[in-house]
Amino acid sequence: MDITVFKSKKLVVVGLVLLILIWLATSPLYASSSNIRLLSTILMYIILAVSWAMFSGPTGYMSLAPAAFFGVGIYTAAFLYARGSPLLPLPAVIVAACAISFVIALLVGLVTLRLKGIYFAIFSFGLIVLLGLIVQYWENQIIGRRGQHVVAESTETVFYVMLAILVATLLVAYFLRRSRWGMAMLSIGGNEEAAAHMGVNTTMVKVFTFAISATFMGAVGAIMATRWIYVDPSTAFNPMYSFMPVLMAVFGGMGQLYGPVLGAAVFAYLERMLRHEFPAYYMIVFGVILIIVVLFLPGGLVGLIPKLRDRLRGVIAKLRKGGQAEQHANT
Amino acid sequence: MPILEGQGVTKNFGGLAAVSNVDFHVDQGEIAGLIGPNGAGKTTLFNLISAAHPLSSGVIRFKGEKLNGLKPHQICRMGVARTFQEIKLFGNMPVLQNVLVGAFFGTPTRISAADAAREANQALEFVGMSAMAATLVQDLTLVNQKRVEVARALATRPELLLLDELMAGLNATEISEAMELVTRIRDKGITIFMVEHVMKAIMGICERVMVLHHGEKIAEGTPQEIVTNKEVIEIYLGEETRAAS
Numbered sequence: 001m002d003i004t005v006f007k008s009k010k011l012v013v014v015g016l017v018l019l020i021l022i023w024l025a026t027s028p029l030y031a032s033s034s035n036i037r038l039l040s041t042i043l044m045y046i047i048l049a050v051s052w053a054m055f056s057g058p059t060g061y062m063s064l065a066p067a068a069f070f071g072v073g074i075y076t077a078a079f080l081y082a083r084g085s086p087l088l089p090l091p092a093v094i095v096a097a098c099a100i101s102f103v104i105a106l107l108v109g110l111v112t113l114r115l116k117g118i119y120f121a122i123f124s125f126g127l128i129v130l131l132g133l134i135v136q137y138w139e140n141q142i143i144g145r146r147g148q149h150v151v152a153e154s155t156e157t158v159f160y161v162m163l164a165i166l167v168a169t170l171l172v173a174y175f176l177r178r179s180r181w182g183m184a185m186l187s188i189g190g191n192e193e194a195a196a197h198m199g200v201n202t203t204m205v206k207v208f209t210f211a212i213s214a215t216f217m218g219a220v221g222a223i224m225a226t227r228w229i230y231v232d233p234s235t236a237f238n239p240m241y242s243f244m245p246v247l248m249a250v251f252g253g254m255g256q257l258y259g260p261v262l263g264a265a266v267f268a269y270l271e272r273m274l275r276h277e278f279p280a281y282y283m284i285v286f287g288v289i290l291i292i293v294v295l296f297l298p299g300g301l302v303g304l305i306p307k308l309r310d311r312l313r314g315v316i317a318k319l320r321k322g323g324q325a326e327q328h329a330n331t
Numbered sequence: 332m333p334i335l336e337g338q339g340v341t342k343n344f345g346g347l348a349a350v351s352n353v354d355f356h357v358d359q360g361e362i363a364g365l366i367g368p369n370g371a372g373k374t375t376l377f378n379l380i381s382a383a384h385p386l387s388s389g390v391i392r393f394k395g396e397k398l399n400g401l402k403p404h405q406i407c408r409m410g411v412a413r414t415f416q417e418i419k420l421f422g423n424m425p426v427l428q429n430v431l432v433g434a435f436f437g438t439p440t441r442i443s444a445a446d447a448a449r450e451a452n453q454a455l456e457f458v459g460m461s462a463m464a465a466t467l468v469q470d471l472t473l474v475n476q477k478r479v480e481v482a483r484a485l486a487t488r489p490e491l492l493l494l495d496e497l498m499a500g501l502n503a504t505e506i507s508e509a510m511e512l513v514t515r516i517r518d519k520g521i522t523i524f525m526v527e528h529v530m531k532a533i534m535g536i537c538e539r540v541m542v543l544h545h546g547e548k549i550a551e552g553t554p555q556e557i558v559t560n561k562e563v564i565e566i567y568l569g570e571e572t573r574a575a576s
Contacts, residue, residue, distance in 0.1 A: 180435045180444075187432045190421025196403040197381055197413055199436035199487055203402075 024163055028156045036155050040227070042268040043162040044220050047169050048245035049252070049260035051216040054173045055209045056246075057254040058185035061113070065105075065124035067241035068131050069214040072104055073097040073221020074228075074236040075135055078148035081226065086151050094161065094222050101218025102211045109207035125239065132237030139233065147232035150225045161223045169216045173257055176209070185209055251293055253300020262301050334359040334491055334522050335380065335411075339389035342375055342546075349375040351546040352389070357491065362513065362523040364537035364554070366530075368567050371543040373526040374416055377493050380524075381413045382406045393491065408439045412489035414480040416496045416526070420468040426479050427464040430454050430486045437487020454482040458512060474505045481512065485521075492516060494525040498532050510536050530568070534558070542567065 024043075028036055048066050056063045076097040080087045088096065112123050139146050153161075176182050184205045187195040196202045225231050245264070252263020270289070274282035297303055333356035342350040350372040357363045365373050378384045380391055382403045391398045393411060401409075412433075421429050434447040434454070442450070455461045458478040463471065468479060477497060484492055494513065498506050510532050517523050527533050533540060533554055540557045542550040544567070550560050557563055 183428070183432060183435060186423060186428075187421050190423045190429075191419045193383070194415065194419035194421065195432065197383070197407055198433045198483060199404045199407040199438070200432065201402070201404045201436075 021163075021167070025160075028159060033155050036159050037227075038269075038272060040155070040159045040162050041272075042265055043159075043166050044224060045244060045248060045264040045268045046261050047162070047166050047216055047220045048241065049248040049264040050169050050173050050257075051213040052245040053249045053254050053260040054169075054176060055185075055213040057249070057260075058177075058182065058189050059206060059209070060189035061206070061210075062117075062121040062246075063124045063210070063213075064121055064239070064242040064246070065108075065127050065214070066217050066245050067237060067239050068124070068127040069101045069105060069217035070221040070224075070241045071128065071131055071135075071233075071237035072101045072214075073218035073223075074225040074231050075148070076100050076218065077150050077222040077225035078231055078236075081151050081222075083149035083151050083229070090151075090153065090157070090161070090226070094165075094219050097218040097222035098215045101214045101221075105211040105214030106207060109210040110203075113203065113206045113210065125242065128237050128239055128242060132233045135237070136233040147230055149230055150228070152229045153223075153226035155227075158223055158227045162220070165216060165219045165223065168219075170257070170261070172212065172216075176212075177257055181205065181209075247290065251290070251300055253297075253302030255299055256302045259300055259302040266301065332359050333357060335391070335393050335524065337376075337380075337389065337391045340376070340379060340386060340391060341388045342372075342379055342384060343387045348546050350379065350543075353543070353546070353548045355541055355548065355551075357522060357524045358539075360517070360520065360522055361538045362517050362525065362536050364533045364540040365524065365526045365543065366528070366533060366540060366557075366567065367543035372546040373543055374495055375546075376543070377413060377495050377524075377526060380406075380493060381411060404436070407437050407487055407489075410488070410490035411493065412437065412484035412487045412491070413493035414477070414484055414495055414497060416499070418473075418476045418480060420476060420479060420483070422467075422469050425465050425467055426460060426471070427451060427455065429468060429479055430483045433483040433486035437489075450488070451482075451486050454486040455479075457485060457515070458482045473500050474509075477501070477509070478512075481516075485516070489521060491522045491524065494523060494527075496526055496528065498527055498529040506532060530558075 024039070027039065031039070048070065052063065052066050055061065077093055080096055081090065081093045086093075108127060112120065115123055136146075139148075176185075184195070184200045184202075187198065187200055188202055188205060192202055221236070225236075228235070244267075245260075248264040248267045249260040250263070251267050252261065253259035271282075271286065274285050278285055293300070335357040337353060337355045340350055340353045340355070341348065353372075353376065355376075365376065367373055375384070379386055380398070382398065382401050382405070386399060393406075393409060396409070398406060398409075421432065424432075430451040431447055434450040435442060452461065452464075455464055458481050460475060460478050460482060463475065468476060471479065481494075481497070497513070498509050501509060506529055513523060513525070513532075514536055525537070537554055540552065540554050541548055542557060542560075542563050549566065550557060550563050552560070558568065
C-alpha cells in the first residue's frame with residue numbers, strides 16, 4: 001500500500017516536471033520576446049540558486065563565490081566569443097566556460113576549504129573582488145581597453161541554452177543528493193571532524209562539489225554574456241549575483257531540491273513585477289516580504305507545504321468525524 | 332602480538348608537550364585501558380593514533396604498518412575506528428543515517444547500498460538501538476547518543492576500536508550495560524583501547540592499563556598492579572580508591 005502510494009507520487013512528480021519542461025521548451029512559439037527574456041532571467045537565477053545550494057546546502061559552508069564563477073563564465077565568452085572574431089562555436093564556448101570555472105574552483109577550493117564558517121564566507125566574497133580586479137588590471141594595463149564586446153545571440157538561443165544548462169544542473173543536483181556522495185556532504189555539514197574519522201575523504205568531497213557547482217555558474221555566465229553583448233569587470237563580477245542566489249535558496253528553503261528552484265522563480269518574478277508596479281517603492285516592498293519570510297518561515301517556502309498539508313488533513317479529519325457523528329446520530 | 336604499537340610518541344602544542352616520548356602497545360584481542368588525571372594527554376594520544384593531529388616525533392604502527400602521514404579517513408579505512416569524548420554525531424541526520432555513513436565510507440573497498448544498510452542495521456541491533464533508527468540524534472538521551480557513536484564506529488568494520496570516555500556521564504546501571512557492551516565487542520574479535528575515568532569499568536573489564544601523567548607514561552600493568560602502584564595512587568587515584576579496592 002505504502003509502496004504504491006510512493007510510486008504513484010513519484011510518477012506525479014516526474015510527470016509534473018516533464019510538463020513544466022515541455023511548457024518551457026515550447027514557450028518561444030507563442031510567448032512574447034520580452035516574456036522569453038524574463039523567463040531566461042528566471043532560469044539564470046534558478047541555475048545559480050540550485051548550484052549554490054548543491055554545495056552550501058548540505059555542507060553548511062557559506063559560499064559567496066557564485067558571482068566570481070559567473071564572472072569567469074562571462075569573461076570566457078568575452079575571450080572566446082568576441083564580436084568580430086569568435087574563436088569557437090557557441091557550444092564549445094559554454095563547455096570551455098564550464099571547464100575553466102571547474103579548474104579555478106578546484107584550485108581555489110584546495111587552498112581555502114580548510115577555512116571554516118565566517119572565514120570561508122569572507123574569502124569566497126573576496127574572490128569576486130580579486131578576480132574582478134585581475135581582469136580590470138588586464139584590461140587597463142595590458143590591452144588598454146575597458147570592456148569587451150561579445151557576439152549577440154538571439155533571445156531564443158539564449159533561452160534554449162539556458163534551459164539545457166538548467167536541466168543539466170537539476171539532474172546533477174538530484175543525483176548528488178541521492179548518492180553516497182550526497183551523504184558524505186551531509187556528514188560534513190553534520191560534523192566534519194567525525195566525518196573524516198568515519199572514512200569520509202572530506203577534502204576531496206568538499207573541493208569536488210565546490211568545483212562541480214562552479215561549473216554551472218560559469219556556464220550560465222557565458223550564455224548571459226551573449227545577451228548582454230557588452231561586458232566589463234564591474235558588471236561581470238557583481239556581488240549581487242552572489243547575494244541573490246543565496247537569498248533565493250533561503251527564501252525557497254534548502255530542505256528539498258525544489259526549494260531553491262521555487263525560491264528563485266518566485267523571487268525573480270516578484271522582483272520584476274514589483275519593479276514594474278511600484279518603481280519607486282519596490283525595494284521597500286521586497287524587503288518587507290523577505291523579512292516576513294525569514295521571520296515566519298524558517299524552512300522557506302518549501303517549509304510551508306507540510307504545514308499547510310497538516311492543517312488541511314486536520315480539517316478533513318474533523319469533517320469526517322463530524323460526518324460520522326451525524327451518521328451515528330441518524331442510526 | 333601487538334596490533335597497535337607506538338615508539339617515542341611525542342606531540343608538542345607550541346611549547347607544551349601534551350604527549351612526550353611515550354612507548355605503548357595494544358595486543359590483539361585485548362581490552363587495554365588508558366587512565367590519568369585531566370590534561371594528562373589521553374585524548375591527545377587518541378588524536379595522534381587516529382591522525383586528528385600529526386605527530387611531532389615518534390612512530391605509531393598498526394599491524395606493523397606505519398600510520399605517520401596518513402589522513403583520518405585513511406586510518407579509519409585501515410581498521411581503526413573511534414568514538415569521541417564529546418559526542419560528535421551528525422545532528423542533521425537520523426540515527427540510521429549516522430551509522431550508514433560509517434558503513435559506506437569506513438571500509439577500504441566500495442560497499443553496495445544493500446550491504447551498507449545491512450551492516451548499519453546489524454551495528455544498531457548490536458548496541459540495542461534498532462527501535463530508534465528513525466529518531467533524530469539530538470532527541471536521544473546521552474547514553475543512547477553514546478550507543479549510536481559506538482554503532483557508527485562498528486559499522487566501519489574496525490579491528491581496533493578507540494573508546495574515549497564512553498562511560499563519562501552515565502549512571503551506575505548504564506555503566507554496567509556499557510561494560511557488558513564493550514566486552515561483547517571484544518568477543519566479536521575487535522581489540523579495544525579505552526580512555527576511562529570510571530575505575531569500576533577499568534577494574535572490571537581491562538586486562539592491561541597504562542597511566543599517563545603530564546604527557547608521560549608513568550605506569551603500566553594489570554588493573555590490580557595499577558591500583559596498588561604508589562605513584563599512581565599519589566598522582567591520580569588517591570588513598571580512598573586503594574582502601575576501596
